[in-house]
Amino acid sequence: DIKGFAFDLDGVLADTARFHSQAWQQIALKLAIPWTERLEAGIKGIDRAASIALILNSVHRYDEFTAAEINQLMQEKNQIYNEYITTLTPKDVLPGIYQLLVELKQHGFPMSVASASRNAPAIIARLGIADFFTGIVDPAKVSAGKPAPDIFLEAAQILELQPAQVIGVEDSSAGVASIHAAGETSLGIGPEAFQAQIHFDNTAELSLTSIEAKLKSLH
Numbered sequence: 001d002i003k004g005f006a007f008d009l010d011g012v013l014a015d016t017a018r019f020h021s022q023a024w025q026q027i028a029l030k031l032a033i034p035w036t037e038r039l040e041a042g043i044k045g046i047d048r049a050a051s052i053a054l055i056l057n058s059v060h061r062y063d064e065f066t067a068a069e070i071n072q073l074m075q076e077k078n079q080i081y082n083e084y085i086t087t088l089t090p091k092d093v094l095p096g097i098y099q100l101l102v103e104l105k106q107h108g109f110p111m112s113v114a115s116a117s118r119n120a121p122a123i124i125a126r127l128g129i130a131d132f133f134t135g136i137v138d139p140a141k142v143s144a145g146k147p148a149p150d151i152f153l154e155a156a157q158i159l160e161l162q163p164a165q166v167i168g169v170e171d172s173s174a175g176v177a178s179i180h181a182a183g184e185t186s187l188g189i190g191p192e193a194f195q196a197q198i199h200f201d202n203t204a205e206l207s208l209t210s211i212e213a214k215l216k217s218l219h
């Protein structure tokens, strides 16, 4: 039985996936690397180092760059991203999410945040939803990012639940793979999360009732 929820942040709780994308696009532009749909989808859910590797490898060979150059690019991206997120307020919580968090809390489901982002605690605070969560996974403390299972396994541990008792909520392909590798039930949102066991087109469709209905048809 499902006892708790692990939420991805960017693209699930808030519309911040576009900020990651815009910030990386500026880095790509500077390097004269064309921005493609494959990059747009590919950077979702994966950590900073994996993102820059994907972007550089789309045109160059990653090993043409020194570690210092790569660090510099990651830092620049994070600076641009941090400027974007200073504008975030509780209004930027995606449609339906606040109501869902209230409903899940009322029904006694513990919740955690399973994001690859080192900026997650700051964003969750800005959105005004920190109190809903038992904890936020610290990606600096897990050895492998998504699609590896580590982040979603840690999210289950925070909830003091077995992975099989947890629903992982994701918008990215790498994130859904991470949920599956962790042995949790996957709830996907949007076009890139189509491999998820249960799927919604957008966050506005989420409620305990709609989730339970789709869970039933799984068994």
Ligand code: BG6
Pocket (backbone or CB within 6 Å): 009, 010, 017, 020, 043, 044, 045, 046, 047, 048, 051, 078, 115, 116, 117, 118, 119, 120, 172
């Ligand atoms: C994920 C985003 O949530 O966090 C990725 O989907 C991002 O796009 C990753 O690269 C790491 O985030 P940050 O904020 O630590 O650079």
Ligand code: MG
Pocket (backbone or CB within 6 Å): 008, 009, 010, 011, 012, 017, 044, 045, 170, 171, 172, 175
């Ligand atoms: Mg995401």
